[in-house]
Amino acid sequence: ALPIATIIISIALQKIFKCPFLVAAIIFAIFLVVTFILGNLIYLVATIAYTILAFITAVLTNIVCRILRELDRREESHCCSRERNQNLNNNNNSTQLLSITRWIFK
Helix, strand or coil: CHHHHHHHHHHHHHHHHCCHHHHHHHHHHHHHHHHHHHCCCHHHHHHHHHHHHHHHHHHHHHHHHHHHHHHHHHHHHHHHHHHHHHHHHHHHHHHHHHHHHHHHCC
16 A cells, blocks of 8 residues: 555655655655654665655656646647638638628628
């Protein structure tokens, strides 16, 4: 349960702080306190492992967020150019319609 909790907390902290090193430091501090409260130095190895897991999770979250932002930016620019072309076509159609309407009612 602790590795999954570490992954979930790392993702949440990465979304908040946007710094993988800070996420790893916070996770390390939490597990270090737990290690000394329990008084067993064997948990220190687990603390280091969970810190590395937290750092890797934060870096992967950072990469995925960058990729999604880039794809969203590309979609917006593509979408805006498509809307711009539709607006130009609509303006041409309304101008032609206006010309036809003037010609009929003259």
